[in-house]
Amino acid sequence: MDDLVLNWDLGTGGLLILAVAAIAGLLVMIMALRMHAFLALLITSLLTAVIAGVPANRLLEAIGFGFNSTLGNVMLLVGLGAMLGRMIEASGGAQVLAEKMIDLFGERRAGMALSVASLLMGFPIFFDAGLVVMMPIIYAVARRTGASFLSIAFPSAVAFSAMHIFSPPHPGPVAASNIMGADVGLVLLVGLVFALIIWATVAPLAGKVFGDHIRVPVPTILDSNSEETGFESRPSVPAIISMLLLPLVLILLNTGLNTLAATKDDPDAFKALPVVQVLRVLGETPIALLITVLVSMVVLGWGAGKSGTLIEKIQDSALGPICSVVVVTGAGGMFGGVLRLTGIGDAVAGSLNSLGMPVIVAAFLIAQIVRIAQGSATVALTTAASLMTAVVAAGDFNALQVVAIVMAMSAGSVGVAHVNDSGFWLVSRFFGLSMKQTLASWTLIQTAMAVVGFALSLVLFGIASVV
Template sequence: MGRRRIAAAHPHPRRISMEDLVLNWDLGTGGLLLLAVAAVAVLLVLIMALKVHAFLALMITSLGTALAAGIPPDRLVEALGFGFNPTLGNVMLLVALGAMLGRMIEASGGAEVLATRMIAAFGEKRAGIGLSVASLLMGFPIFFDAGLVVMLPMIYAVARRTGASFLSIAFPSAIAFSAMHIFSPPHPGPVAASATVGADVGLTLVTGLVFAVIIWAVVAPLAGRIYGEHIRVPVPTIMGDEREETGFESSPKVSTIVAMLLLPLVLILMNTGLNMLAATKDDPDAFKATPWVAILRALGETPIALLITVLVSMLVLGWGAGKPGTLVEKLADSALGPICSVVLVTGAGGMFGGVLRATGIGDAVAESLADVGLPVIVAAFLIAQIVRLAQGSATVALTTAASLMAGVVSAGDYNAMQVVALVMAMSAGSVGFSHVNDSGFWLVSRFFGLSMKQTLASWTLIQGAMAVLGFLLSLVLWAVASAF
């Protein structure tokens, strides 16, 4: 049997590095595909049939997949950490800070106050639309997971007040965040893809915003209506319950809560604006190294922006409202316990996806597909879609597809808008059919109180619809751009 060396997606000395990992045998593209399908099937049986906790099931499946792929036993723990460590590190900071902020807003009565105003402004039947529009605006600079966690208290409060099906309120907001995260810079996937294939970032930004808004406008209302009627789940209490007496109640002004939600948005937009300004300079690195620019960019990094907002919420809703420091500390601590399961299961989803990436399945499938000779716009979409299905990460799927398409783009005579259309097609492919190897799948499942079966029947299909619509829009853009 052959031995195969694979490259790391996240090189890191000894701790996460997979650069020098040697697989004990070469399964080939067909074997790797069969292994991935078998691993997903085992995971489904463990969770749905045997009722094993998702965290344990993901870990067991990840171990079995690593062994079956030929990863040496003495490197199994390292292979598990390859996907788990970066996912957990990224998710933990954002979810923990977002949960603290959400708990402060929920316990103070701020979510209820904002929900009351939103219902008064939009009416009970349209309050969910108002939340969805707010999520779309917040989703421009804020990552999917961070934005969703910050918005959850308002989603919960509106669902309780209106008595509407929870998913009819929750899914439109989640779709808004997802559409922005996938299609529009400054999010990492479209930015990296644009840089790799040489797309104009300004054109990609404008086009991505148009795509995101259209996809949200079409998919969000349909998903809210369909799943709101067919999947009835109670409003989760993971961030507390409005009926719970905490002693933190103060009924803050609507303007105070709105300002608190806008604060991280403004800080992150500041970071985004400075990065875009740097790109116009002759020496971007020198501009970024300017002390005042470096400080402002640091304040706009998502974890730091959320930390600042949490501290402001403690000051305004806690100490400033006459609440004792012990109560503020106790409330912040109470936000962390309930999200432990969410964070661990999400990290384990990243673990499973990381093991699949370590086997090289995404690269093998993508390279095979690239040699088929499909039309370039179709190949761009399918490569990203299949890599997404194989290993879970939308960002990895998009960057992998962009890397393989870079040579095709450089060798072809494509105009600027055609290249942007290719980026949009790859973005569409990277969002499609999120399932058990995607950490975002588990984030939605846990925060929305859905079983794995319910999440597969709803969120997976929603993401698939977003992918198909995004691809159709890309085809239209490609056709128009090719006519000139």
């Protein structure tokens, strides 16, 4: 909707007031009036678009701007991930793997072992896709150990988030690196180190603090009754691990080749090679999950002597419970999209960029403000990179300093996750948290990740300045 012209210009101050009022109104509707999150997000998005001056004949188009793209991505990932998760859970595979992890690491360390597995899976897999695939295992480990559910779930979520935000081949850091002219290979190495340090710092603390203070039952959103369905087969641990690793390997084909292409003199020519095209298609996240679901049908279904009718029944039962997750997550993207169309992020970011503060501080704050304004971490990171690229180009920065600036923007893009972030609602629904509980936990966790990431960026920038 690049051609959208608003009926009036509210100015930076007016846009900021509008964004704050919209978020406040949304909180009141959900927390005080107990309105369903989907309805509250829809009403708030409509009112925000009208007040911002979106023409009446383009109002529905503006609403669909964020909703359609978010819903399309989330529906494929969550739907396929839920099918895979239900197959693993109903077959008894999640329980088998949980028992094996507990045997190997003990009940006290099972949650952290699961977090390490999530960290490895999070290297090529996007946050939402990885989390959905891991949820049945997280549920099973929490039930088996009897530990606080959030003490098991949050460390894994932090692992996926840290990889998604700081490390190529994820889209945010790759795009920022290209815009800023940073060395992608160096960004990859530094990003991995940052992700590991942030995970090691925040994940155990998040599990301990919120696991002790917020007690919620293990959600039943992906549950099935294997005794009633007759689908249980107790598959082997290697079979379950192979199915969890399969999408990781396939997606790595895509993300790894995209990262490699960025290092070539002619990236488009490299991507045009037939073998590269085929491997990249197989590695697209929805295709990788689809292939894995088909493999699970063979291994856990037909290969275990189950009928096609029973397999279809299990898969169909996975879709109903996740309807609310998909719709609410899409509505969160809708609200973020409307805020983006108002120009609030660009207006505030442009003002910060003109204040003359240190480059690395400005990079962090711009990404953070854009993140707060419109929700998407990837958009926040790429917007900050676009605004800062001229400043960085005009400065005498070495390669490591530029990487530190990219890391500072990455840190800013993750902090203060709230109601306009689709990932916020994904965590809320799959973890069985109310909006208030999610604000009091996940928002603080993401902010802690941002603070640690920015501190590391400052240290790296200082070291790079004297090397």
